[in-house]
Amino acid sequence: MPYNAAPDDWWKTFVDALPAHTAKLAVVRADGSPLVAPIWIERDGEEIVFMTSADTIKGKSILRDGRVSLCLDNETPPFDFVTISGTTTTSDDPDELLRWGTSIAARYMGAEVAEAFGKRNAVPPEMVVRVTPTHIVAKNNVAD
Amino acid sequence: MPYNAAPDDWWKTFVDALPAHTAKLAVVRADGSPLVAPIWIERDGEEIVFMTSADTIKGKSILRDGRVSLCLDNETPPFDFVTISGTTTTSDDPDELLRWGTSIAARYMGAEVAEAFGKRNAVPPEMVVRVTPTHIVAKNNVAD
Numbered sequence: 001m002p003y004n005a006a007p008d009d010w011w012k013t014f015v016d017a018l019p020a021h022t023a024k025l026a027v028v029r030a031d032g033s034p035l036v037a038p039i040w041i042e043r044d045g046e047e048i049v050f051m052t053s054a055d056t057i058k059g060k061s062i063l064r065d066g067r068v069s070l071c072l073d074n075e076t077p078p079f080d081f082v083t084i085s086g087t088t089t090t091s092d093d094p095d096e097l098l099r100w101g102t103s104i105a106a107r108y109m110g111a112e113v114a115e116a117f118g119k120r121n122a123v124p125p126e127m128v129v130r131v132t133p134t135h136i137v138a139k140n141n142v143a144d
Numbered sequence: 145m146p147y148n149a150a151p152d153d154w155w156k157t158f159v160d161a162l163p164a165h166t167a168k169l170a171v172v173r174a175d176g177s178p179l180v181a182p183i184w185i186e187r188d189g190e191e192i193v194f195m196t197s198a199d200t201i202k203g204k205s206i207l208r209d210g211r212v213s214l215c216l217d218n219e220t221p222p223f224d225f226v227t228i229s230g231t232t233t234t235s236d237d238p239d240e241l242l243r244w245g246t247s248i249a250a251r252y253m254g255a256e257v258a259e260a261f262g263k264r265n266a267v268p269p270e271m272v273v274r275v276t277p278t279h280i281v282a283k284n285n286v287a288d
Contacts, residue, residue: 022219026170026180033211036170036180037281038225067177075166077253081182109221109287137181143253 011082011138015043015072020107023050026069027061035061040108041070042100047130048084049100054092054125062088062129070131079142086133098122155226155282158216159187164251165216167194171205179205184252185214186244191274192228193244198236198269206232206273214275223286230277242266 006014014021022038029035035057041050048070052058062068066088073081091097102118109117158165166182173179179201185194192214196202206212210232217225235241246262253261 019220022217022223024168024170024180024215024217026168026178026213028172028176028178032172032176032209033229034170034172034178034213035227035229036168036213036215037227038215038217038219038223065176069170069178069180071168071180071182073166073168073182075182076163079166079182079252083179083181085177085179108223 006080006138006140010140011084011136012043014080014082014138015041015048018107021072021074022108023048023070023072025050025052025058026071027058028065028067029057029061030064040104042104042107044130047132048086049104049131050129051097051101051104051121051126052129054090054127059125059127062090062127068131077143078140080140081138081142083137084131084133085135086131088132089130090127091130092124092127094122096128097124097126100128101126150224150282150284154284155228155280156187158224158226158282159185159192162251165218166252167192167214167216169194169196169202170213170215171202172209172211173201173205174208184248186248186251188274191276192230193248193275194273195241195245195248195265195270196273198234198271203269203271206234206271212275221287222284224284225282225286227281228275228277229279230275232276233274235272235274236268236270237272238266240272241268241270244272245270
């Protein structure tokens, strides 16, 4: 497929768009095999923020290795996608958990239930994960 | 989030549904970091078939390691997803390339342009990749 490169900051518009696309998070398992699963995310400037639990395969991989890749796409013609690869830092600070859990839930579930979701996830082993992008691929109109 | 386990074969219904979900394919780069990107797929019985080029990061990882993970999801409430992890075999047989390239393009672009897409991709370094699942996670109504 011939790809059309998108303008430099187009990936931010795509990540921010509502209704929010889920991100698909890829990590590497302890045995060296890949794993991909859907997550809720939010952009914070040049970084991506999401939450996961320290006791999941995703969380364990992030604490062990820290390298991740995220993909968001438009699944119908003309097909657009953003892939963000990067490194991560984590926090289990209760204020950070409550802040990001509430804000991210609002994007995917609506403001009226965001507070309840935020409170439910504001305790360890839940973690706030912050992705610093090292490489971004952003293509729009893939099928053109 | 409390997950609801789906019936054993629900993943097949979800993978087959039209309009077709793109799959997000995760592989491991040579440096051990993960990469995820969108691909077009088709189910063939218990297996998943897709095409990629041998000279891409995806193709090189598959030829080197062969372990992949695929995720398809419904991005809006109540949120459903299927993650398929497995091993791969590849073929660059021209008949296989033409057959699967045409069939897969029909799912995503429509029957009227499938033949043109199929012919365009029916030459190496394009490959037919067949995934034999080793582990499937299928969850529906994730947000319930």
